[in-house]
Amino acid sequence: MKLKVAHNISTLVPYPPGKPIEELEREYGISGSIKLASNENAWGPSPRAVEAIKEALQNLHRYPDGSCYYLTQSLARKIGVKPEEIVFGNGSNELIGLLIAAFLQPGEDVVTSHPTFLMYQKLVQVQGGSNTVVELSADMRHDLKAILGAVSPKTRMIFLDNPNNPTGTIIDRHEFASFMEQLPQDIIVVLDEAYVDFMAPELRIDVLDYIRRSRPVAALRTFSKAYGLSGLRLGYGIMHAEMAGYLHRVRQPFNVNSLAQVGGVAALEDDEHYRMTLQKSREGIAWLSKEVAKLGCRPMGTHTNFFLIDVKGDSRQLYEHMLHQGVIIRPMEAYGYPEYIRITVGRAEENQRFIAALANSLKELGYA
Template identity: 40%
Template sequence: MFNTGQQVRQNLKDIEPYKPGLSDEQLRRELGNRPLVKLNSNENTLGPSPLAVQAMQAELPKLHLYPDGGSDLVREAIAAHHGVAPSNVFVGNGSDDIIKLISETFLDDSDEIVMPFPSFSQYAFGAHIMKAKVVSVPLKADFTYDVERMLAAVTPRTKLLYLCTPNNPTGTVLRQAEFSWLMERLPEHVFVVVDMAYDNYATSADRFQFEPRLLSRPNLCCLYTFSKLYGLAGLRVGYALGNPEVFSFMHRVREPFNVNRIAQVGAIAALQDVEHVKRSKQLAMQSRKQYEVLNEYGMRCVPTEANFVLVDVGDGVRVFEALRKEGILLRAGYPGLDAYVRITFGTEAENDLCIEGLRRTV
């Protein structure tokens, strides 16, 4: 008799599948047709880029044709956007896809990665698939980076070091001075991945920011996504800026046609949608100010530079469940953050409903 438990790779038993926020379909099955305030997945509440929608609609008659296998036109558009060469751009099926490909490219059994804690779970997921060891370095008490502890965690077995700025789920940023200090001291054998999925929302002048000159470092890669600012989460398009030689090996492990035809067209158009980008950034800034009122009600908001805010509500899961019954969806249950909920910024009206719900519940 075939025994699945014995035949599959044994390390897979210890991997917990990623649990995304509830989808619209799941919520409507659970709550019926009542109004929903969906603030649990860091989606852009303004919707997708209108220019992207227009371009994708025009592309629909070509769905019988395979997409560009190398996403070359997307790479060229991204390269022009950042002022780099197309060879410095790698496009994936969302940044999650790229994180997994990086893991498959670099990691062997018993290698190590260093990552902040708490942070995005997919860094550890990629490592566990490859049977690598995850070394988690706690953030400071104010949820800012402790680069000295991160450096101390590096060993000769360390292959990857992840930085996320603004960090998910805390919204805090890595400072340029911290990044420079770390890179000056980090052993050259460590490949550094800086996840900048939310940097488009950040405003602090002293934060780490990408510049083309950084690509002179062969051991550095910066990740971006079209899911947040551009509102294209349903398309799954992400990209990396980094070393072409590293990318040449990542191409060896990626799936052919890993970015679909419609997604490629939408991504290219979204880069040109200046008005949508402006509105999305303005809404995030307004929302940050809107949620500051929670501090007056005894709920501490962690200062954020993203399109979400982490709030201390005493018991995150209890508050999550209570507001869920009202059709207000937040995120809770992060390891080490039992007292907190993460709230994605919505429209002004959605934010007001959430704030009122928190006042009643906490």
């Protein structure tokens, strides 16, 4: 087929999503697997959300509310923002694309870190922009000083995931304030806060303070992690109303489906399930870190529902060995950490199975 395809599209490498459990089990001839690889919520969605979704199924012949009115009102009350400062999307992924579509011209530059969420750079390339990539510091944190040094007259946006994926590290709020003071005020800073629910409140950056001072800062959040609604694809952005208005101009109509909207409202009302998720995640991370250290590995600190482990050996080989035991983890060689794995906290029985499988693999591979 003779197609004329722009160079920025023909050279684009597709995002590699994690394989579902069913596919991996077919491929490796195993069953009864557990998946601790995709930073999902092991306790699932709120029962209230599930019931609300069931009740909404009879209305699937109707288009969803294009303005997400009830979800917007509910969220605005919950987090203390104005409704016009919220934009909902088909996952926070869509919000990344909308920001780039609205504010980045071909040839302009976006600064990101490495490693980080891969979609920032891919969507910049789709738009015809250029990527400037700054390595994380030696302690696996965003190097704000180096990012400032990478800013040029062509720089239009900066993406910072806070907490960072895959390291689980965070940006110090005082260092961020200093960073913002030195940054040209016309550069948009996007804080991807997909895992912010797992952070201690006193460590979070006060995004609203910057919005109230009319700084071009946007925070992206999701219902996929703490609220356990990954399958519905529901995310949102918090930003100045003027910025939000431009995103509404470029977003698709009906971009958030009706089940996501009713599920989101119900999830926001279930504080008990939300608090349980955070508490069990903290407890699971603490237990796993202690047990991993007993095996001779080095667990890294985290502010999320996942953490890195230095296994002191080839992480890809360890991944394959554990996969044959029905335990799915994420090797980190593609992120520049060839001796690290990343695991998501699971339920108690899943965590115990992971430790048993890890101990067996470390022994058989000779890592410990």
